[in-house]
Amino acid sequence: MSSPTSTKLTPPIYVDPRIRRRFIWLYLIQIWISLIPAAFLLFWILYPWFIQILPSILNFPEISWTLPNLLKKWWQYPTWVAVIFLPILLGLVYVITVIWSACVTKILHILLNKLHPPKEGVFYRHPKDKDYLFWNLRNLTRIFLFWLNYSSPFIFFKKKFTFSFFGVRIGKNSEINHTWISPEFIEIGNNVIIGQSAAIYSYLIQGDKILVAKTIIEDNVQIGPQVILLPGTHVKERTIIDGGSFSHPFTIMEENSVYSGCPTERKMSISELQKKIFQQ
Amino acid sequence: MPKQITEIHPNIKNYPLISANLSGKRVSHFILLIEVWITLILMYYINKGYYSHIFKGQTWSYLLLPIFIYGIVWQFYILTILISGLVYHLIRIIEPPKEGLFDLSSRESQFYFVRFWICYYAFYVARAMPLPWADMYYYRVFGSHIGKNIVLYDSWIDPEMVDIEDNCMISLNTQLIAHAIIGNQLYVKRVVIKKSGIAGGGAIVAPGTIVREGAVLGGGCTSHFNQELAPYCIHVGSPAKIALPIKIKKESNNHEKEKKPEEKEKK
Numbered sequence: 001m002s003s004p005t006s007t008k009l010t011p012p013i014y015v016d017p018r019i020r021r022r023f024i025w026l027y028l029i030q031i032w033i034s035l036i037p038a039a040f041l042l043f044w045i046l047y048p049w050f051i052q053i054l055p056s057i058l059n060f061p062e063i064s065w066t067l068p069n070l071l072k073k074w075w076q077y078p079t080w081v082a083v084i085f086l087p088i089l090l091g092l093v094y095v096i097t098v099i100w101s102a103c104v105t106k107i108l109h110i111l112l113n114k115l116h117p118p119k120e121g122v123f124y125r126h127p128k129d130k131d132y133l134f135w136n137l138r139n140l141t142r143i144f145l146f147w148l149n150y151s152s153p154f155i156f157f158k159k160k161f162t163f164s165f166f167g168v169r170i171g172k173n174s175e176i177n178h179t180w181i182s183p184e185f186i187e188i189g190n191n192v193i194i195g196q197s198a199a200i201y202s203y204l205i206q207g208d209k210i211l212v213a214k215t216i217i218e219d220n221v222q223i224g225p226q227v228i229l230l231p232g233t234h235v236k237e238r239t240i241i242d243g244g245s246f247s248h249p250f251t252i253m254e255e256n257s258v259y260s261g262c263p264t265e266r267k268m269s270i271s272e273l274q275k276k277i278f279q280q
Numbered sequence: 281m282p283k284q285i286t287e288i289h290p291n292i293k294n295y296p297l298i299s300a301n302l303s304g305k306r307v308s309h310f311i312l313l314i315e316v317w318i319t320l321i322l323m324y325y326i327n328k329g330y331y332s333h334i335f336k337g338q339t340w341s342y343l344l345l346p347i348f349i350y351g352i353v354w355q356f357y358i359l360t361i362l363i364s365g366l367v368y369h370l371i372r373i374i375e376p377p378k379e380g381l382f383d384l385s386s387r388e389s390q391f392y393f394v395r396f397w398i399c400y401y402a403f404y405v406a407r408a409m410p411l412p413w414a415d416m417y418y419y420r421v422f423g424s425h426i427g428k429n430i431v432l433y434d435s436w437i438d439p440e441m442v443d444i445e446d447n448c449m450i451s452l453n454t455q456l457i458a459h460a461i462i463g464n465q466l467y468v469k470r471v472v473i474k475k476s477g478i479a480g481g482g483a484i485v486a487p488g489t490i491v492r493e494g495a496v497l498g499g500g501c502t503s504h505f506n507q508e509l510a511p512y513c514i515h516v517g518s519p520a521k522i523a524l525p526i527k528i529k530k531e532s533n534n535h536e537k538e539k540k541p542e543e544k545e546k547k
Contacts, residue, residue: 087320091313153404156309178436193461195299196436197453222298225436225455225484242296243455244484244502244518258296262518274463277291 012180013143014203018127019136026137030108031144034101041093045086094152101145102161108141109166120185125208132210135184135203142183171219185214185231192217195225195243202231204249211249218255238270293504293519297486298461308397311367315401319359327352357409364402365421371395372423377440382466389466392440392459399439427475435479441470441487448473451481451499458487460505469506477509484518494526 020027116134123131149158155177162183163170170176171190178196181188185202194200204211213232217223221235224243232250235241239253242260253259258267268276331348334341375391382388399422406415419426422439427446435450441458450456456479460467469488473479477491480499488506491497495509497520503509504519513523 083321083324086324087317090320091316153401154309154312193298193300196455222461224297225299225457226453226482240296240298243298243486244500260296273295277295277462 012182013139013146014205015139015143016125016127016132016136019133020140022127023137023140027140027143030101030104030141034104034144035097037100038093038097041089041096045089045093094148095157098145098148098157098161101148102165105141105145106165109138112137112141118184120212120214123210123212125205125210131212135210135212138184146183182215185212187214187216189217189219189221189237191220193222195223195227198223198225198227198229200229204231213249240270240273292462292467293506295462295505297457297484297502297505299455299457300459300461300466308394311394311398312401315360315363315367315398319356319363322359323352323355326355353409357405357414360402360405361418361421364398368395368398368402368422371398377468379441379468379470381462382468384461384464384466392466392468396439403439438471441468443470443472445473445475445477447476449478451479451483453482454479454485455483456485460487467505474511494528496526 112134116130118135118138119131121131123129123135125132127133146162149162159170159176163176163181163186166183168183168186170186170188171192173190174188174192174194176188176194179194180197180199180201181194182200182202186200200215200217202212202215211231215229215231215233217229217235218237220238222240223229223235224241224245226244227241228246229235229241230247230249233247233253234251235253236255238256240258241247241253241264242258244262245260245264246262247253247259247264251264253264254266256270258270258273259265260267334344371391371394375387377392377395378388382392399418402418402422403415406418409415415432416426416430419437419439419442424440425443425445427444427448429446430444430448430450432450433452433454435452435454435456437450437456438458442456444450450473456471458468458471467487471485471487471489473491474493474495476494478496479485479491480497480501482500483497484502485491485497486503486505486507489503490508492509492511494512496514497503497509498514498516500518501516501520502518503515507520509515509520510523512526512528514526516522516524
């Protein structure tokens, strides 16, 4: 039942290896900064275990400069109280790292967008092309945060800290779990159902060119499993796309209709479909 | 919105396949958090005595630390089997899984989502394990029939209403779905894969399909609702139509028997 690793453990991001190699220092510094609060919190939580285990090897220092000394030494409570709060504290570490790393990537994005604002269009796929370079840099800075969100079984913050926090609108009651959705130039309306391992792209690579265009999905659209939507598609309200189908870039799907096939074609309207199936 | 119906029209096979990317319900997430909380507390009290004894003044025991960590990972896996299986079967007593058409707001489908999320967490833990067969035990714990000698690669298989018999193969990125959304309704129907049936890579198996003995669904193909795949045939297309029969070699014992008379003739 669990979804394939291609949609579960890897974030939906592409980065050109030429640019990734050159800017790996930026990526490492970003991880370092975004893990600092987690390191402090883990040190505070695991302190009692450290002072039990480590003194036999090293001279372990008495804690004097961390947060708990300002508040209260929690390890001096009876052990059962400490143990009951331990899983909650570990959860807190995860939540704080997600929020802090989202803030770090947001700050980086603001700086990158001031240097060169994001643009749609067809670009030359080479690091010398400025649009392509900054498109890749924005993706490179997203990887760590998305990995944090996509590699946990809990999906409380997945929608919030991968899309809405960066200004990408994804409506109410529409789930993005188990899907591959590009993090930029995407707009998804309310009550949208997207099947597992469906892919919604806002970029397409062909030869030495890259196409970046906005894909829009309006309210109450139902998309089946393993559907592939390429950049520039506009799916209008209440359409149904059959599972396993695929669409060319810049297709416009009419409202209240059923699409299926590879490439997708309009089969019928929804009222016709309901007449066909629900009449007895 | 169509009026609710109890019996399903045979024309249902023409309906486009939409699987519910099951929305997170607050109740089920609350249950999951409590499950994790209890497992971590249990693990502390199980391990405390042993490890405090081992690490007391014995510096050589730090060399065994990697094995200890590996053992703790497996302990977490086994404890999640026990606890999530217990919770799942308790909820199953309250509302057992049923086949049929239900409204999305009805009691049956709400409980379907809750049961889904409890299984989801358990399967996530199983799939994150370093051994590939770890998840099959979970399917058995959750009550679906899984045979011997099978492979489930990185594929989506619904936790309920799935029967897989011996010697089956379900390939990479296959979607084996036992539920679908029809308008505002949830449709649940059992998927059966008989002995040595194969679902190819990237195929979609719709709810209600029966893969007969030795049948093959080709890679990237889909089957429609309530379809029966003919035994010992390859099915291609979306929805799957063409059936190519498979030639089966005779077993090795028969082969030897055929050879023997020839040898006698030579003599």
